[in-house]
Amino acid sequence: MTDQGTAPFEDSELATYLGGKNAQALEKAFGYTTVGDFLWHFPRRYVEVGELTPIAELPFDEHVTVVAQVVNVSQRQMHSRRGFIFEVTVSDELSSGGQELKMTFFNGYQARSDLIVGTIAMFSGKVGWYQDHLQLSQPDYAVLDEASQADPRPIPIYPATAKMPNKKIRDLMGLLIPHLSEERLPEFLPEEILRAHRYPERHRAFLERHTPREIKNAYIARQRFAFEEAFVLQLSLAERNRQLGTQQAITRPRVEGRLADKFDRQLPFELTEDQLQVGDQIAADLSQAHPMHRLLQGEVGSGKTIVALRAILQVIDAGGQAALLAPTEVLAAQHFSSIKKMLGKLAEPGLFGEGEGTGVALLTGSAKTAQRREALLGIASGETGLIIGTHALLGDQVQFAELGLVVVDEQHRFGVEQRDALRAKSGDWVPHTLVMTATPIPRTVAMTVFGDLDTSTIKRLPAGRAPIQTHIVPMQLAGYRDRLFSRITEEVSQGHQVYVVCPRISDTTAEQGVLLSTYDEPPGQTMSVEAMMELLAGMPEFSSLRVEALHSQLDAARKQELMDSFARGEIDVLVSTTVIEVGVDVHNATLMVIMDAERFGISQLHQLRGRIGRGGLPGTCLMTTWLDADHPSVSRLKTIESTLDGFELAEADLAERREGNILGVQQSGSQSSLKELSIIKDRTVIEQARGHVDALMKMPAWQTKYPRLLEIVGAWADESTKEFLNKN
Template identity: 55%
Template sequence: MKAEDADRTAFGPGTPLGAVIGKDAYNKLHKGFGYEVVGELLNHFPNRYLEVGELTAIATLPLGEDVTIVAEVDTITQRRMHTRRGMLVEVVVKDAFGPEQAHLRMTFFNGYQALKELHTGTVAMFSGRVTRYREHLELTHPQYAVLESAADAEPRPIPVYPSTGKLANDAIRKSVLLALSGVDEAGWPDPMPAELLRRRRLLGRAAAYQAIHHPHQLRDAHRALRRFRYDEALLLQLAIAQRRAHRRGQPAVPRPPAAGGLLERFDACLPFQLTPGQRATGAEIAADLAGTHPMNRLLQGDVGSGKTLVALRAMLQVIDAGGQAALLAPTEVLAAQHLQSITRALGPLAAAGMLGGDEHATRVDLLTGSMTAARRKEVLLRVASGETGIVVGTHALLSEHLQFAELGLVVVDEQHRFGVEQRDTLRAKAGATPHMLVMTATPIPRTVAMTVFGDLEVSTLEGLPAGRAPINTHVVPLAKPKYRTRLFELMREEVAQGHQVYVVVSRITETATEDDGGPAGAASPAADGAAGRGGADGQGAAGAAPEKIPRDTVEAMAARLRAMPLMEGVRVGELHGRLASEDKARTMADFEAGRIDILVSTTVIEVGVDVHNATLMAVVDADAFGISQLHQLRGRVGRGGLHGTCLLATWLEEGHPSRARLDAVAATRDGFALAEEDLKQRREGDILGSSQSGRKSTLKVLRVIQDADLIAAAREDAEAIVDGPGGLEAHPALDRAVRDWVDEDMQAFLERG
């Protein structure tokens, strides 16, 4: 079937693909990609283009320069390589232009694709750098695109598509051109309002399809890609704006501040002044809580900025207004830490019904899965009766047995550890929709916040509380013996001064990584951009090092420390997620009380753990962790006014690509700067959460970091449409596009907020 034979007005996006490109081509595309209709194929965008430029004749090829030629395959052979594994494909081509018929050799290492696509008589465009081998000029592993004939070598960029092993780029390109022949404004109406396209200077839909698949110049393809990226940004922002509008329309019980209540009494007893950032974010949250619609706010702040205090003040405001608050934490260690810090901060205000309790006091309870049945029953009764004002817990808070007297506020700590179903389960325990505050210690750049958390209002807590000491961070090259020795000497010196030390490793045993009982799909300890172990990043680098420290295990590191003469008399403890709950609690209590000098731990201490006497942290094999995780970890020291030091120990040599993460962390204590650097180094799927959910990539062409201008523009346009006359329903084609686009994968992505 030829492109010119296709009826330009006979098919649209939903036309069966086989009717347009033929049965054989359809079968291959369907098997390779699952495509069934024309629109699916035309959304299979090129991932790059071969620029033709000025064609060069073989006889005049300049040595060492990049060239583009159109040539005909004369011979193609293959042979096994002698010095390495694999196959070498040799292609000899002759000039398709001019009378000289000069020949040129090309080589492809393991060129299985070239064997399938290049045959004697095939005409193709080849691009590559001219080199010399045995007195002959050649191109090594050039890029190429198969042409119908030399006459097809028009000066247009040639698209290169994502392909499969059995479906060559040339076959995809031919099918796309056939499908493209039926694309016009009449058969492919644009769902985007014409005024919006004019204002944003965007191509129309039909023109964008033509330009991305068959551009006259590369800039045409770039304009088309910008249009399709804007489409994704606008559809996403419209879906988010609708959710935001829906939540704004839900009723909630107002929880305004009350004069003479717990919050006023708590503030009056504080031994320090709130930071300007705490006052500002506190005022935003207080205003939301006093409203008649449910608060849905994200509180982000750097490590140690005092988010828990801001959340506690919000909880007290809700209790003063007759409600209860629930604080959901991802681990039992963190839940226990929150309980202790809250009860310590409240003092008599947390001792309702107890000797010495304030007359206006409330009660703070802990609910975890490891509690005894009798203890759990006591807590459940107090929460159900309203005696408990604040309940802190892990996934036990999601139990069907837990009922509240009047749940007014849900606080979620480290929100990325929980799925929306779990948060909704807790919300459903309230009669009216409760207010929601989610917290994160990983700063989020504005464009990511608009995309991933677009239906939440964002409060950014800036500044550090008074008394928080600076933390010096250094990279320690373990391959150098003197640095290894000094690492342990520093630990001993801190203990000798009466201080305590964290030693963080990435594995519990040789076969077990951290597993702290988090929810299915929760991030693993080194999930946020960390390099995988083994290969160049891990065991390969360490394997060459003499007398290396046992790698990545709590057991081996603790045993090594206990066996060192240098550490005689030093008390070493172990903490990880696979310990029984009572053992974890006992270990943390011993460390807080100073009965453990060096705590060897996995990342279970990453967030929330607050031991003021801990002044030194050594992260062993620090290259196994990502930037944001290292920043979180070092925030565990320097919390009590004492100077803190974090040592990032690695076997990797200076200049290794994975050292860049460690150098970035050592160079700055600015969490927002590190968040930007982290996102630059991570894949888009990791940013959006698809890698952790196991789902396919949610966004097809939109890039969250690079397309900041498009996302901001799309958010502005989406809000104007949803809040405008008739809302989104006033734009039926666009409304239908949103509903079609928000499939199961996108819905799961949207629910992350």
């Protein structure tokens, strides 16, 4: 059979090599349509015929592998649902008494076809107990022919489905394997890299991954493909970074005696060493004739906004304007208020009649017509040096006099269309870009996701940040439940304020409210803002407290009104969803209660906790759960309870998240989703790949020396990947 036209082997249709019926079955099972899709469907593990366990010595509740002969088969219908159970009895020759073991397959159509009496097969699964007999339920298996018994090789166990079981996948892969060759799967990694790590060439690596002679060969091949993904991803990011460096930006050097210097002199506190160091890095970037593209990471409350504001003033001093993009209207309004307060008279245009002040404006989707018109006029005329807002800043009506800096705040996904919209607003010059995040990023993620960004980190918290104590509250214990609510009232009685965070806004069952009238047992579902408001309303001790609810379904004006009231101390207890996770800054808030805390991720819990202890007052975070102490989800809470180190928590958060989610890529089968590379497990590989990419980028005209590699990088950066890369 010949290749399909001139299409590269990996891009060829599966039907060309497997036939139409098999190709349709693979597409239905996994969404695969090309040879490359199927080739990258790698085994999740392998089983060896080597070290076998006699049936008589099988350990209960452990994963085992046995080679045995089928001595009996039977089938019976299931009573509780449609379908049948296929039972296989096997006997091995390692047991002196001819011990037998039962295998159970639910709707085992393939097993019924493969496992006839007399068949010798290798079975792999977890040993269970059923009706006084040991059994393997739904085990993986591989029928052993005479050749495999004489020359046993590791047997691949693939991710499978009921209608596409392992046996079928192995058979189909067997049809594809003979077509693998160096011509059809040419190498593109530089030869010196293969030699340095003793990696097999690409076509050989595919063979060893699917049909290894020894398991160690399969894992060397797996390492090669993990390196390949890390290398191509980082090379794509490095190329993009290089291209950014060729773009033209207006230099914005620091101008002595202007707004930036005056702002520094009026600060009521000293900047930390980290803030000064990062500020110097950004100031140097802004002085260059190519656009800055920098990531600024730091804990909640580490002072990122001050650092960004100093950069903004440097740009304004040099004749440019700055836009600060925030993910929500609440956060945009908060930035506007806090920055105006920090600037004081420096936020007044024409200060001292010398024109050294600058206008600061707020523009959001809900802005009233007159406010919007005034903001747009100030932006267009240049009188407004800093415009703060949401996606409304990207509208066609927004025209800048000279946009010099874009600051992108937490959680804002800066996509291709948004970048293009901003470029159009800055004429022939590309604005400098500063991306801020309060979520500490592990080094491996920074290299694989933000590899095209220069990274600055603020690690030390400013003076005045009080320590936060964190405790898990086991709600199944009545004493702890009672103490939780009395703890809230005690905090308010001391003149402080309290956040109560719930996972949901409203309830979907009528029984919930009745159940919560006592709260003596786990609610039927996770606690909601509405249910918590009802519960507190029924408690006499809360009758004199000012309790309000805040969530995303309220209109923008109401949300802002509530936040302003809470900031002014007019609300004692704010019952909220995670809308307060980012940007809400209330110095008098000292207690954070997080209901059903196991529903939140590590980073989210850490972000929420960072909302308290911001005014020099000690903070307390109480995380409630109805789960038993030994439940796996409670381990996440114990991690939060044990440390305030955001980078340590970021590593823990990374360990329990899916790789695709880390990259922000959800598309199934997308070129940009990682198939072999694990950001968690392959740290050494990522470091090595980064080193090789750095060396390659220093090589003159590497693109000419490695044209195939350049082609691969271009193909890898398809449309979805380009969008992913431009979201950083």
